[in-house]
Amino acid sequence: MRSDIYTRVTAEIMAALEHGAGEWRAPWFHDGAHAARPTNVASGKRYRGINTVALWVAAMTSGYSDGLWGTYRQWQAAGAQVRKGERSTTVVLWKQIASREETKAEDDGKDDGGRARMVARAFSVFNLAQVDGYERPLTPCLPESERLAHAEDFIANLGIRTVFGGSEAFYRPSVDTVFMPEFAQFRDAASFYGVWLHEHGHASGAKHRLDRDLSGRFGSAAYAVEECCVEILSGLVLADLGIAHHPRPDHAAYIASWLKVMAADPRAIFTAAGKAQQAADWMHAQQPVPMPLSDTEETVTARLIV
Template sequence: MADIYQAITDRILDSLEQGHLPGIGQPWDPSRRTPLIPCNAVSGRQYSGINVPLLWGEAEGRGFSQDRWLTFRQAKEAGGTVRKGAKSTLACFYKPMKREIVDDAGEPVLDDEGNPKEKHFAILRGFNLFNVDQCDGLPDEVTNPPATSVEGFDSVSELDDFIDGCGIKITHSLDREIAGYYPRQDRVLMPAKERFHDADSYYSVALHELTHATGHESRLARIGITDPEPFGSDRYALEELVAQLGSAYLCGHFGIRNEAFDAAYIANWISVLQADKKAIFRATGAARLAAEFLKQTHEENRTPASTDQPLKESAEAKPKRRPQADDQDIELFGHQWPLGDSVKLDSTVDRGTFRAQVTRLKQMGYQFDAATQTWTYSAAAAA
């Protein structure tokens, strides 16, 4: 069986050895296409995690005009055909898991502190995609979907509202030469906007630093921020990779070019990925969670669109939950993370994982409804 971990890591390494990450840090110019988050051309569902840089890299390297993909079967069912001789692109389904370790009697094995020991693993399988540019005879709604705004954002200027609504303090200064996030102050320091050569470069750098800020102990408690190590270390390199990818995901979401790239980290990233073929999967998973955290926080903080809504109704509205999580929650819930207000667990997972999911849902304030077999978030239980 082919080693999918190694095959995907090798593709990322190829890009790094050429001096960039897929879709990130290219020598942009106005004539080049701005990459959007890759999506399935039939369902419209966006790809996530490791598939985003993988598909960006393929579209970039092979000169495809769109970030729209589909399987051979989907092309046929849509009334089209994949062009003869077209080379497919490897993508993957990746679901981190963990399982409770049990003894011969089926009882949990405990560690020195009395907690059940767990084994971490992942479900990984590859599948092949084709870009719409590789197909003939597809209907217009598949190849040329109508233009739509992205979740209510009509222009780059709306990113100011997004950044302000993330709840993270940003200070601008004409005297600053570099941007940075400072965990002790829990503050992002940025050069003044007028010091950037265009809007895309400013916003991509700001989103890079905000991704770092999601790692603060009061948010996602990512070890690269809560317990940092110096430049040159694997932990430092991975945290920068998370921020780089988080900024790229958000730029792709809003349809702007990503220019928040520092070639100084390339050698460190190459070293980390060469030593650990699963590192890129952890980094893309953490970046996805960080981007989703920022989007959800903004959604919670934004002013209601209607000014006619009674203040009392607004005050009594059910508060939304913030995903106070770390990488273990990503591994535990896999594709179900981030969780919604209602969660239905997959009863076919192994017993240890299912029990761990139930325990974690209770900790986060979810209550079980036996009639519907779903877990529903309760603000009172979470208080």
């Protein structure tokens, strides 16, 4: 029965959380192509905190339209050259180091209760617009042949408008619309449909649908519970559709990223799972013909993505 599948999927997600889910990363490709997403050219990682703000201001002041940044040496390593006379922007890297007392304790083989401390190191970075000779590496494109017709039909039957383009995935309540990167930007089909279902999960909670309100119990953590809810939902429906019969590592890692916010209420994850099942049931209720779980598994076994 579908409820048994949901119980198993939720249990597997919980087990993954208990054993350490790892670090979550967006399942579609980011190349820092927009100034609003400052990204380091060497690591491919997004800048965070005050560094993001500093690079936003620098891009706005100088009219940079690209979000790719790097130090002088990083650009050299990438085969590019910072143009003479270009002014840099300062970013800060915080690093944890041992205190003198802790270092001395280690040398003496004794534990003097030393504490780790944080130090800041400043770096000068340059925008892509300030260098010559850099070519973006080709981004792998997911071929259209990987699309899954039964999943497309399932989501279409939900009747929620989707706009494709850009490099962010989100649901905008004011226009009741889901926004998604293009299919070709995703690492695999399961990632694409998982994210698409995730955003439709947010849409399911709209007032004219399930009217999902978590603010009463969870207060400021309501958004975290909502994110966990729709990510669990994504795993449940992917299993229903035969796209992934077990939760992908992405699901547990994403949920783990929100659990810190919900640490004060250990029952929050179970509430999220219950709301996820309610949303999954709503999605199935929108289908013109109920989908027998066994038939679904048989028809897509050849294209199963695990």
